[in-house]
Amino acid sequence: xxxxxxxxxxxxxxxxxxxxxxxxLGAYGDAVHPIPNMFAPVSPPAEAIRQLSFLVSAxxxxxxxxxxxxxxxxxxxxxxxxxxxxxxxxxxxxxxxEWSWTIVPVLIVLVLFLATWRTIDEIQASEPPPxxxxxxxxxxxxxxxxxxPDLGVVTAxxxxxPVSTADARRPTYLTLESADVIHSFWVPQLAGKMDVVxxxxxxxxxxxxxxxxxxxxxxxxCGTQHARMLLRVIVHEPDDFERWAAAQxxxxxxxxxxxEGRAIFQRTACVNCHSLDGxxxxxxxxxxxxxxxxxxxxxxGAALNTPENLRAWxxxxxxxxxxxxxxxxxxxxxxxxxLTAFLVTLK
Amino acid sequence: MWTKVHEWxxxxxxxxxGVMYIASAxxxxxxxxxxxxxxxxxxAFPNNDFLPPTTFNRLFTMHGTTMVxxxxxxxxxxxxxxxxxxxxxxxxLAFPRLNAFGFWLFLFGGLLLYxxxxxxxxxxxxxxxxxxxxxxxxxxxxxxxxxxxxTDYWTLGILVSGLGSTxxxxxxxxxxxxMRCPGMTYGKMPxxxxxxxxxxxxxxxxxxxxxxxxxxxxxxxxxxxHFFDTQAGGSAVLWQHFFWFFGHPxxxxxxxxxxxxxxxxxxxxxxxxxxxxxxxxxxTVMIGFISMSVWAHHMFxxxxxxxxxxxxxxxxxxxxxxTGIKIFNWLGTMWGGKIRFRMPMMWCTAFxxxxxxxxxxxxxxxxxxxDFQLSDSYFVVAHFHFVLIGGLLFNIFAAIYYWxxxxxxxxxxxxxxxxxxxxxxxxxxxxxxxxxxPGLLGMPRRIYTYDAGRGWDTLxxxxxxxxxxxxxxLLFFVWNLIRSYRKGEVAGDDPWDAWTLEWSTTxxxxxxxxxxxxxxxxxxxxxxxxxxxxxxxxxx
Numbered sequence: 001x002x003x004x005x006x007x008x009x010x011x012x013x014x015x016x017x018x019x020x021x022x023x024x025l026g027a028y029g030d031a032v033h034p035i036p037n038m039f040a041p042v043s044p045p046a047e048a049i050r051q052l053s054f055l056v057s058a059x060x061x062x063x064x065x066x067x068x069x070x071x072x073x074x075x076x077x078x079x080x081x082x083x084x085x086x087x088x089x090x091x092x093x094x095x096x097x098e099w100s101w102t103i104v105p106v107l108i109v110l111v112l113f114l115a116t117w118r119t120i121d122e123i124q125a126s127e128p129p130p131x132x133x134x135x136x137x138x139x140x141x142x143x144x145x146x147x148x149p150d151l152g153v154v155t156a157x158x159x160x161x162p163v164s165t166a167d168a169r170r171p172t173y174l175t176l177e178s179a180d181v182i183h184s185f186w187v188p189q190l191a192g193k194m195d196v197v198x199x200x201x202x203x204x205x206x207x208x209x210x211x212x213x214x215x216x217x218x219x220x221x222c223g224t225q226h227a228r229m230l231l232r233v234i235v236h237e238p239d240d241f242e243r244w245a246a247a248q249x250x251x252x253x254x255x256x257x258x259x260e261g262r263a264i265f266q267r268t269a270c271v272n273c274h275s276l277d278g279x280x281x282x283x284x285x286x287x288x289x290x291x292x293x294x295x296x297x298x299x300x301g302a303a304l305n306t307p308e309n310l311r312a313w314x315x316x317x318x319x320x321x322x323x324x325x326x327x328x329x330x331x332x333x334x335x336x337x338x339l340t341a342f343l344v345t346l347k
Numbered sequence: 348m349w350t351k352v353h354e355w356x357x358x359x360x361x362x363x364x365g366v367m368y369i370a371s372a373x374x375x376x377x378x379x380x381x382x383x384x385x386x387x388x389x390x391a392f393p394n395n396d397f398l399p400p401t402t403f404n405r406l407f408t409m410h411g412t413t414m415v416x417x418x419x420x421x422x423x424x425x426x427x428x429x430x431x432x433x434x435x436x437x438x439x440l441a442f443p444r445l446n447a448f449g450f451w452l453f454l455f456g457g458l459l460l461y462x463x464x465x466x467x468x469x470x471x472x473x474x475x476x477x478x479x480x481x482x483x484x485x486x487x488x489x490x491x492x493x494x495x496x497x498t499d500y501w502t503l504g505i506l507v508s509g510l511g512s513t514x515x516x517x518x519x520x521x522x523x524x525x526m527r528c529p530g531m532t533y534g535k536m537p538x539x540x541x542x543x544x545x546x547x548x549x550x551x552x553x554x555x556x557x558x559x560x561x562x563x564x565x566x567x568x569x570x571x572x573h574f575f576d577t578q579a580g581g582s583a584v585l586w587q588h589f590f591w592f593f594g595h596p597x598x599x600x601x602x603x604x605x606x607x608x609x610x611x612x613x614x615x616x617x618x619x620x621x622x623x624x625x626x627x628x629x630x631t632v633m634i635g636f637i638s639m640s641v642w643a644h645h646m647f648x649x650x651x652x653x654x655x656x657x658x659x660x661x662x663x664x665x666x667x668x669x670t671g672i673k674i675f676n677w678l679g680t681m682w683g684g685k686i687r688f689r690m691p692m693m694w695c696t697a698f699x700x701x702x703x704x705x706x707x708x709x710x711x712x713x714x715x716x717x718d719f720q721l722s723d724s725y726f727v728v729a730h731f732h733f734v735l736i737g738g739l740l741f742n743i744f745a746a747i748y749y750w751x752x753x754x755x756x757x758x759x760x761x762x763x764x765x766x767x768x769x770x771x772x773x774x775x776x777x778x779x780x781x782x783x784x785p786g787l788l789g790m791p792r793r794i795y796t797y798d799a800g801r802g803w804d805t806l807x808x809x810x811x812x813x814x815x816x817x818x819x820x821l822l823f824f825v826w827n828l829i830r831s832y833r834k835g836e837v838a839g840d841d842p843w844d845a846w847t848l849e850w851s852t853t854x855x856x857x858x859x860x861x862x863x864x865x866x867x868x869x870x871x872x873x874x875x876x877x878x879x880x881x882x883x884x885x886x887x
Binding site: 222 | 399400401404478480484486487491492577578580581582583584617618619620622623624625626648649650652653656657660661664665667668671672674675676678679681682683684685686687688696699700703704707710711714715716717718719720722723724787788789791792793794795796797798800801802881883886887
């Protein structure tokens with residue numbers, strides 16, 4: 001099933017869920033996968049969950065057909081016929097029957113329990129392998145701060161990962177922390193969700209085996225803009241990933257033609273919340289802007305990152321994201337133009 | 348007119364209080380349904396701007412809070428209040444004035460909660476209504492993240508009505524334990540009364556930690572304590588343990604009355620005694636016990652250890668066994684009967700079918716590993732609406748059709764009832780069966796909007812259209828309630844040819860319930876009277 005666009009794709013998605021064909025790995029190419037479908041996994045933890053869900057669904061379907069079949073049979077067979085006023089035989093119960101329909105469910109539950117136990121142990125792996133990639137993700141109201149401690153990269157809202165192949169496995173270990181309230185990191189095609197809890201360090205393991213862009217978002221209610229706390233995961237070929245990391249490590253562009261905008265940026269309260277290498281800005285409250293234009297969206301997925309949108313965002317972020325914690329700075333049009341011109345150089 | 352109002356305002360009669368509980372619950376139900384409708388309009392289309400995000404968040408918080416605390420609980424207390432003394436042959440509850448006190452606490456707690464809409468920036472921004480979710484997770488409820496008084500409205504409103512619930516639960520449990528008529532041993536109580544007893548004890552046990560947690564939250568907010576203040580080293584997870592230790596048994600408090608109603612209706616309309624009474628009682632007590640050891644299944648994704656997740660997965664799956672026993676016993680009651688499909692039985696049949704689906708999606712959510720995906724998605728929303736609408740509400744409709752003649756002396760209209768049934772059930776399935784799928788496609792709960800092209804658009808539109816169908820069905824129901832009060836067919840004492848004690852007195856019952864306190868010899872006292880040659884007590 002190839003995710004497309006429009007209603008047909010949705011029908012397919014639902015059908016794929018119900019029929020659940022084997023996923024042809026690598027059939028994706030570098031596409032954006034717009035539907036965060038948990039039945040189209042590209043990573044071992046999500047795949048393990050899918051396998052388990054088929055077992056559970058099969059058992060559930062069997063139980064449903066049996067019980068609803070008995071119910072419909074009772075409704076059809078034992079409905080009162082008109083004019084028949086005699087009471088039916090009064091049956092008070094039967095111990096053998098009772099015990100049988102106690103013990104059979106117990107056995108079914110036992111099977112489900114053992115399968116669950118196995119999968120939990122498989123997913124909640126304890127020790128990361130020594131060569132795995134480490135990423136620290138910090139949830140904020142309402143955006144994701146992303147650190148690569150081993151690579152010296154800091155970014156936001158877009159998690160870039162290398163693809164893992166059979167002969168070169170590249171698992172990634174995510175360390176999840178929160179700066180304020182509880183959030184939850186959820187990219188259905190990579191793994192189950194994991195809450196991001198203040199004063200607590202949670203870990204999550206993913207190993208994407210397909211390149212492309214996968215979508216996720218915060219899954220724990222975290223305040224006004226919980227809905228606009230989106231997340232993109234971009235999976236690269238290994239050398240591609242190295243190139244991306246090198247570009248992120250590079251110092252910020254310093255184009256002399258936009259010095260005025262740069263000055264405005266440094267004069268304004270922007271610097272209290274944002275960081276920007278090579279300026280006085282070193283705030284941790286908002287996303288790092290060093291390579292702002294390398295990201296697809298602004299406002300954690302609130303709008304596409306185009307110069308027009310960026311300008312509107314600076315003028316008043318509430319147009320895209322009502323309730324966002326970034327204030328409108330009350331700059332005049334000319335200042336906003338200059339500031340935007342400076343920001344769009346931050347490739 | 349004023350004498351009437353006065354009479355109801357000062358009454359300590361369990362029947363009047365029961366009716367007031369049910370009427371208030373229906374009123375709150377319509378309000379919460381309106382809140383849900385507004386939310387579904389907002390979610391019908393991607394990037395819709397029908398509601399601002401703050402309003403949407405307040406609506407889903409109030410919808411959940413209202414449905415749980417101001418609809419579900421009072422419905423249970425209303426039916427328990429009205430029917431328990433009649434079923435056990437008592438003249439009233441053990442503490443009639445405490446009963447009235449409990450009711451007024453509940454009502455004013457609810458009014459206090461709704462008063463919040465009038466604060467702040469007025470109605471369209473939804474005033475200062477609570478916006479932290481009905482689960483009120485810390486630290487979002489802390490002073491740092493929830494300014495103003497919206498969270499305090501939530502805490503105090505629920506605290507006040509929770510005290511009322513505690514009082515009434517204690518009252519009912521005392522009544523059932525001490526005031527049964529001669530001959531009615533525990534083994535001869537109607538199953539309805541058994542379930543109410545388990546439910547009241549459960550309520551007492553779980554409302555205590557909830558109250559404690561809310562007091563702790565108030566300490567945090569007003570006295571500078573740091574129980575849940577993560578900025579000062581408090582714990583975010585502690586609140587979840589407290590809350591869900593209340594919150595999960597709470598959903599059993601909501602669903603057990605539904606089981607109670609089905610256990611009365613199914614035998615009467617199948618014309619057979621309840622199949623496997625001792626097992627039904629045992630299963631009820633089991634559910635009550637196990638329900639207190641499953642709370643952390645709401646926390647599978649908090650990052651607890653694999654051992655904890657495995658344990659809570661096991662206990663949650665275990666609760667499916669006694670629940671399954673109940674379903675099988677209702678089917679066993681229908682098997683070989685002569686089922687009369689009048690309105691109450693229609694609703695109970697729809698309930699059994701829907702509850703099988705609800706139970707199976709519940710088992711899916713109990714599979715902790717799968718829950719890593721499903722938790723906090725729309726799949727969960729679909730699941731518990733199947734439980735609470737397909738389970739509780741369908742049975743409340745059954746109960747209203749079944750006992751309305753007892754309460755008012757008149758029958759509800761069957762034709763309007765069928766319209767209500769088919770339209771509402773259709774709408775319910777359109778909305779909530781469809782709702783499983785956006786969840787499977789990764790749509791999280793509690794989002795006020797979503798982007799187009801994620802595979803959720805059509806599904807959400809279908810869900811929203813179903814709400815309109817449900818609303819039409821409800822209109823027939825409300826019209827039926829109003830119309831039948833004046834024009835319904837006169838019912839008589841025992842319109843359904845039933846077997847429990849409430850049908851042995853007049854409709855509506857007199858102030859003192861029974862002229863003479865009845866004496867019972869079996870679980871079906873009226874069957875014994877109607878069939879003196881073949882009474883039940885020979886077989887029990």
